[in-house]
């Protein structure tokens with residue numbers, strides 16, 4: 001049986017051109033060394049930074065490489081918090097539907113003396129703008145609200161959030177791990193330059209767009225200062241110590257170039273075909289409008305059926321999907337995103353996330369729908 005991989009939001013397969021670009025650099029010199037090997041590594045690092053800054057629409061010096069989205073978010077939040085310890089700003093606002101890498105920065109921020117407050121979201125994981133306006137004041141140091149939600153694929157009103165934060169002199173961090181390199185709903189540009197958004201800090205990760213795992217980048221707008229979380233030899237403008245992951249960074253740049261060169265197609269979106277079939281078969285979509293979500297995301301529930309049961313059976317049927325939420329000791333926890341959206345604890349264990357890649361074909365979408373519907377029917381029949 002041919003497996004169908006529908007978990008691109010968790011990680012996307014390494015692109016062949018990325019693998020090829022990386023191989024010669026696995027044995028790179030140290031970019032900090034003065035000799036020829038070091039200078040060669042430094043040059044390829046500069047080239048990659050140029051690619052990233054072009055793609056993000058920012059200055060060369062505004063991009064620093066990290067080990068991925070998690071480190072980037074930690075650096076944005078905790079780095080800003082340490083940098084501003086002496087300031088009068090003691091509140092940090094975080095959307096309640098953020099990825100764990102943002103939410104779990106909370107305890108460290110509290111240990112530094114900050115008050116961390118969770119922002120409520122609507123039924124589709126978007127920050128409640130009225131609440132944000134009411135709660136913001138001049139004691140807020142930073143607001144963190146993601147671009148697209150990794151579970152639902154819905155987008156926050158980033159510009160409105162940033163404007164409100166800036167109105168009170170607060171910084172705005174945007175976790176753009178799910179949107180970097182993707183076409184966004186309502187925009188024609190297949191690869192929008194995300195730092196044109198009014199963000200101060202923006203974090204991205206290579207493995208969500210066909211690059212290697214363990215590599216990412218942070219955009220730090222000129223003038224914004226962060227204290228390093230990894231102290232070391234002054235690499236990455238003294239904000240992130242440690243010898244750079246040269247091959248990973250080269251791979252990230254290759255993935256970005258591949259995404260930039262990709263043409264969008266007007267043909268029918270396999271995700272839509274998949275969603276329509278499942279909805280017809282009794283699955284309930286979590287998001288009302290497909291037009292406002294990332295084009296590769298499908299999130300549904302089969303009421304009364306745990307995601308865990310479905311996912312194990314789907315895996316046996318050769319469909320790789322996800323609940324989108326964390327697994328601990330092999331069991332699916334209630335999704336904090338669905339809980340924040342107002343679902344009950346039981347419903348929050350039912351979320352199924354299918355995420356499509358640019359290479360997922362219509363035939364795969366149809367076959368995955370057939371297998372998923374069959375599994376759903378079998379699980380339901382065994383229950384009754």
Ligand SMILES: Cc1ncc(COP(=O)(O)O)c(C=O)c1O
Nearest residue numbers: 068069070099150175177178205
């Ligand atoms: C929205 C979001 N932020 C951050 C991350 C973490 O990125 P990384 O795996 O590169 O640490 C992920 C990964 O799933 C994500 O989806």
